Amino acid sequence: MAKAGAGQTGAAQAPGGHNPWLVALVVALATFMEVLDTTIANVALRYIAGGLAVGPDESAWVSTTYLVANAITLTASSFLAKRYGRKAFFMASVAVFTAASIACGFAWSLESLLFFRIVQGLGGGGMAPLAQSILADSFPPEKRGQAFALYGVAVVFAPAIGPVLGGWLADNASWHWCFLINGPIGVISLGLMYWLIEDSAAAKAERRALRRKGARFDVVGFALVATFLGALEIVLDEGQRKDWFGTSTLMNVSGLVCALAFCAMIPWLLTKKDAILDIRLLGQRQFGSCFLVMLFTGAILISTTQFIPQITQEYYGYTATLSGLVLGPGGVVTVLMMFTAGRLSAYIQPKWMIAAGATIVALGLYNLTRLDGTTTFSFFAWSRIYMGAGLPLIFLSITAASYVGIRKDQTDQASALINVARNVGGSMGVSLAQNMLAYRSQFHQSRLVESLNPAEPAYQETLQQATRYFSEHGYAGVEAQNQAVAWIGSVLQTQVAYWAYIDVFWVLALLTACAVPLALSLKSVKLGGEPPAAH
Structure with a gap:
């Protein structure tokens, strides 16, 4: 039996004569590991900040540096894979990612952790697009849809389970295990890749052609x-x-x-x-609009995955595990909606799907603006469920919409730019939300302090009641009054935090709403055909 690539001959074997489903499982496992790291550490940021003696805003760099480094590698992954071979580059990416993950687990300071996170992001950046290219080579056209479905489940399940797993590890072991867990998975993946993955005949021919042509990497x-x-x-x-x-x-x-x-x-x-990037694509109305929508979507997805656990741990007393579980139901809904969105995409234009998804996500964010001191676990969980229902409608539809009007030789560049938009959007979303949180906290505190007059009867009555409470609980005289003043200050700080978070969620909701008119400006696509693989 010929051992040609299944994508070329329609044979039931992947390049090298291996079972294509084994190849699919290997690349899905590696991609699962990489995508998992976009969310697994978010619920452990308090532990990381405490363990490394830094503030919450500084610990947010753990997320943003990874995303930026990931986006940088994405710009170079297509050329490097073609020039040096998909298998070689994929294995190199996994090896760097795994080694950096282990180093993150042994980081001794914030600076060392950020350095290793950058290396980790550089290693992981090329894994997702490479995985899809390998799948396309390993399966005949009629089976690719099923292969990409398996891959898609890994991609959406990883960020869904990441917060829950990260919270459990942080509570029951240590935050270091949020990174060390990648060690055994990476080593197993490398062994299976060496055994099962081979470059297709077409990929090898393309590599030889590039070498003869003398194509050079755009270093500048x-x-x-x-x-x-x-x-x-x-x-x-x-x-x-x-x-x-x-x-x-x-x-x-x-x-x-x-x-x-x-x-x-x-x-x-x-x-x-x-x-290295064909930014002229951004000048096309269709692709430029898709790029902006993905930028907004990345900002919403990553920032909410970080900020919901942050507020539940800081002001509602949740453990890291419980904060992860808050996001869990939304992750399950996201996985289920991936299948539903896939079916709907055969009948509904992408622009309507994106507009509907953005509307649902915006409503979920609006719901978060109603939080207060009595907010319950179910309130946060349902808000995340709304977002989990809307995000797949956007992600799956963006791919189909972004390829309209794109030449076949531009698809790699289009894929790279859409991925860059998602990661850079996520990093910018976290950074801007943290800045807004700090700014609005200062604003609300100054306004509350201005209105808090110790001479007012209401303040005096509250102080007396609080002093009496602390007196009844073992504090005497001046000490009871000092405790009462400290308690009033704590209540003020908590109220300031609620209002500041509400402001952040308002801005994120409005940002998501901006995606609706952009979506409605998109062109219609031919429905019912085989969609391009989501990168």
Whole structure:
């Protein structure tokens, strides 16, 4: 029996003569591990902050640095896979990701953890698009839909289970295990990849053609993109803490580097032949709109996955496990809705699906603006369920809509840009939400303090009642009054936090609502055909 690639001959075997379903399981396992890391550490950020003696806003870098590094690698993954082989690049990516994960687990400071997270993100960035290319080579056209369905389940199930698993590990072991868990999975994946995965004949021919052609990697373009994204992330993450561009040398230098890299990057990418990114695609109304929608969607998905556990742990006394379980039902709904959205996509235009999904997500975020001191577990869970029902309608439909008007030779570039939008959007969403939370906390505190007059009868009555309470519970005289004053201050801080989080959820809801008119501006697509693989 010929051992040609199944994608070329229709044979029941993958390249190398292996069972294609075994190949599918291997790439799904590796991708599951990588996607899991976008959410597993979010519910453990309090433990990370405490263990490394840093503030909550600094611990948020654990999420944002990974996403930015991931996005940077995405820009180079297509060329590197074609030039050096899909199997070799995939195995190298998994090896770097696994080694960096273990290093994260042994990090001794915030700086070391962030460095290893960057390396981890660089290793994981190319895994998702490579997995899909390998699946396309391993299955005949009539079986690819089932293979991508298996892959899709791994992709959506990983972020769903990530918060629950991360919370349980943080509570029962330590936050280090949120990263160390990747060690055995990565080693097993590498062994199975070496045994089962082979490049297809077409991929090998393409690699030989590139070598004969002397195609060179766009080092300058890659460096400019990486510098721009890295400097932008520093500005967004550190802006609020450093008072933006006032007296901070770090902020001024980072802002200047970001601006210079952007100004040099645009003309380079527009004029360079075989540039690292074809940003001219963003000038097309259809693709540009899809890019913005994915940017918004990434911001909502990642920021809410971080902020809901953050508020439940800080102000409602939840454990990390319970905070993860708050997100669990929404994750289950997301998995189920993936199948429903897949069926609906055969009958409903992507623009209507995206508009409906954005509306549902915006309503879920609006629901979160009603939180107060009596908010229950079910309130947070249902809000996340609403978002979990809407997000798949967006994610699955964006792929079909973004490929309208794109030439076949531009599909790799389109896929890379959509993935970059998701990851950069997620990183920007977390950074901007953290900045807004800090700014609005300062605003509400100043307003409450202004209205809190110790001479007012209401304040005096509250102080007396609180003093009496503490007196009855073992505090005497001045100590009871001091405890009462501290209690009033604590209540004030809690109220400030509620209002600040409400403001953040309002902004996220409005941001999501902006995706609706963008979606409605999209062109219609041919329904019923085989959709492109979601990257």
